[in-house]
Amino acid sequence: MIDLMANIIWMLYIVIGGVLISWSVHFVPVGGAPAAMAQATGIGTGTVQLAAGAGLTGLVSAGFMMNVTDNILLIIASGAVGAMIMIAVTMIVGTWVYVYGVGCVPSSAKVKVDPITKYRQDIYVSQGTEGHGLPTVSFVSGVIGAALGGLGGSLVYYSLIEVGVNAGLKGSGVTNSVVGNELVAVAAIFAIGIFFVNSVIPSYNIGGTIEGFHDPKFKKWPKAVISSFVATILCAIVAVIAIAQLGGI
Amino acid sequence: MSAGGAGGGAKGGYPPQTIMAIGLIGGLLGVYLGHFMPPAYSFFGGIGAICATVWGADAVRRVASYGLGTGVPSIGMLALGMGIIAALFGLSLGVGLLGPIIAVVVAAIIGGVIGALSNKVIGMGIPIMEQAMIEISCAGTLVILGLSVVIAGSFDYAAVVQNVVANGYIALIFIIGGMGILHPFNASLGPDESQDRTLTLAVEKGAIALIITGFASSLHEGLMAASLNMFVGFVIWYIAFSKYYAFIKRDAYQVVGTGLLPSAEELQ
Numbered sequence: 254m255i256d257l258m259a260n261i262i263w264m265l266y267i268v269i270g271g272v273l274i275s276w277s278v279h280f281v282p283v284g285g286a287p288a289a290m291a292q293a294t295g296i297g298t299g300t301v302q303l304a305a306g307a308g309l310t311g312l313v314s315a316g317f318m319m320n321v322t323d324n325i326l327l328i329i330a331s332g333a334v335g336a337m338i339m340i341a342v343t344m345i346v347g348t349w350v351y352v353y354g355v356g357c358v359p360s361s362a363k364v365k366v367d368p369i370t371k372y373r374q375d376i377y378v379s380q381g382t383e384g385h386g387l388p389t390v391s392f393v394s395g396v397i398g399a400a401l402g403g404l405g406g407s408l409v410y411y412s413l414i415e416v417g418v419n420a421g422l423k424g425s426g427v428t429n430s431v432v433g434n435e436l437v438a439v440a441a442i443f444a445i446g447i448f449f450v451n452s453v454i455p456s457y458n459i460g461g462t463i464e465g466f467h468d469p470k471f472k473k474w475p476k477a478v479i480s481s482f483v484a485t486i487l488c489a490i491v492a493v494i495a496i497a498q499l500g501g502i
Numbered sequence: 503m504s505a506g507g508a509g510g511g512a513k514g515g516y517p518p519q520t521i522m523a524i525g526l527i528g529g530l531l532g533v534y535l536g537h538f539m540p541p542a543y544s545f546f547g548g549i550g551a552i553c554a555t556v557w558g559a560d561a562v563r564r565v566a567s568y569g570l571g572t573g574v575p576s577i578g579m580l581a582l583g584m585g586i587i588a589a590l591f592g593l594s595l596g597v598g599l600l601g602p603i604i605a606v607v608v609a610a611i612i613g614g615v616i617g618a619l620s621n622k623v624i625g626m627g628i629p630i631m632e633q634a635m636i637e638i639s640c641a642g643t644l645v646i647l648g649l650s651v652v653i654a655g656s657f658d659y660a661a662v663v664q665n666v667v668a669n670g671y672i673a674l675i676f677i678i679g680g681m682g683i684l685h686p687f688n689a690s691l692g693p694d695e696s697q698d699r700t701l702t703l704a705v706e707k708g709a710i711a712l713i714i715t716g717f718a719s720s721l722h723e724g725l726m727a728a729s730l731n732m733f734v735g736f737v738i739w740y741i742a743f744s745k746y747y748a749f750i751k752r753d754a755y756q757v758v759g760t761g762l763l764p765s766a767e768e769l770q
Binding site: 285442447477494 | 587608668
């Protein structure tokens with residue numbers, strides 16, 4: 254088969270990246286539609302949208318860093334920080350809306366005291382809801398999740414770019430033509446595809462909502478990580494072959 | 503959040519096999535016709551994509567009726583995530599005309615594995631999960647191939663990479679293709695959901711995708727081909743939307759006009 258063995262290390266990185274993305278989703282406080290109505294703790298949108306938002310921001314910041322350096326540590330750190338900023342901004346603005354707009358206290362219904370601040374939670378939870386807003390522990394958890402997701406996303410992207418560079422393509426550089434850089438585009442769209450696959454699998458695992466690492470559902474993460482591991486191996490083989498073939502056209 | 507269905511299988515309408523045949527045969531036929539005909543006829547790719555959109559929307563309808571535990575949009579995004587990987591892989595192998603068929607086969611394998619993982623490892627317990635995942639990923643692949651053919655005029659890997667992927671139109675295809683698959687059931691779900699209404703909405707969404715990719719095709723195929731693409735898309739959209747509105751009027755208890763909002767004087 255097409256030089257799969259030569260790229261085995263990059264395929265390994267892609268799989269690690271996919272697993273990190275899958276694990277990261279369990280940290281992000283996803284509230285779904287109930288949270289949008291301030292009836293559940295977390296950010297008021299679905300897992301996929303949040304993971305994709307954080308992951309794509311990570312991809313952009315990692316790609317930006319690739320313009321100046323090819324040091325893998327700097328690139329994945331840049332990706333992680335980009336994703337962390339994106340999620341942190343989303344959560345802080347969401348909290349303003351919940352506190353000053355909806356008028357509810359950020360509180361978790363899953364634990365009695367916030368594991369970080371040690372504040373009582375249960376007395377602030379409105380009747381008939383499963384908590385609301387983003388308590389400190391969810392915020393911290395979300396930032397950790399975004400860091401892992403950004404790390405995973407940029408690892409996948411970096412590996413795919415390296416596969417292309419090994420196949421004789423140019424990995425960076427901005428062109429003025431409307432056509433753009435083929436390798437960057439193909440690697441980015443494959444990274445997005447792998448990202449979506451690995452953010453939907455854990456979202457089925459947690460059943461759509463989770464508050465963060467203090468949520469009892471968090472303990473289910475090995476199931477999603479195993480599933481993502483298998484699924485990403487398939488995606489990695491396919492993606493590496495498709496990108497290696499780019500060198501031939 | 504448990505948006506989705508009531509926790510049972512979807513009822514009524516055409517059997518899954520019929521829709522699957524429409525999607526698979528129509529989708530592949532459209533992709534091949536769009537490839538072989540001159541660029542001006544690349545709208546056949548879009549018609550193929552519409553067939554595949556209908557198939558995907560029907561598969562989403564069947565699986566999401568069981569209640570996914572998370573929103574319906576997630577499965578549409580998963581479809582296109584798997585589809586984009588499979589579609590580019592199939593074309594990249596350089597096997598010429600077999601490309602789209604290989605892409606669909608690879609999509610079926612990825613979809614089957616993810617479906618089996620969701621049922622066996624994660625334990626979603628949806629009886630048709632494996633089959634639905636295969637169908638959804640194949641439909642996603644065909645949507646991407648069809649819309650790529652509209653823009654590039656062929657499914658040659660070099661042409662698709664240069665005219666669709668490198669300039670970023672692939673992101674556009676990703677989202678509008680995903681919308682066509684996930685939106686119809688997401689918008690129609692509920693106790694009064696009926697298959698013909700959901701699938702007509704899928705046709706309408708597919709036609710919008712054809713109009714938008716037709717617009718994008720002006721970059722590569724020139725204004726004439728682009729106008730023809732958009733015209734065909736608009737005609738299909740108009741027919742589908744009229745039909746959809748008729749279905750709404752059929753299914754609704756009553757359709758009444760509320761008039762405009764009362765002005766400040768009228769409220770006093």
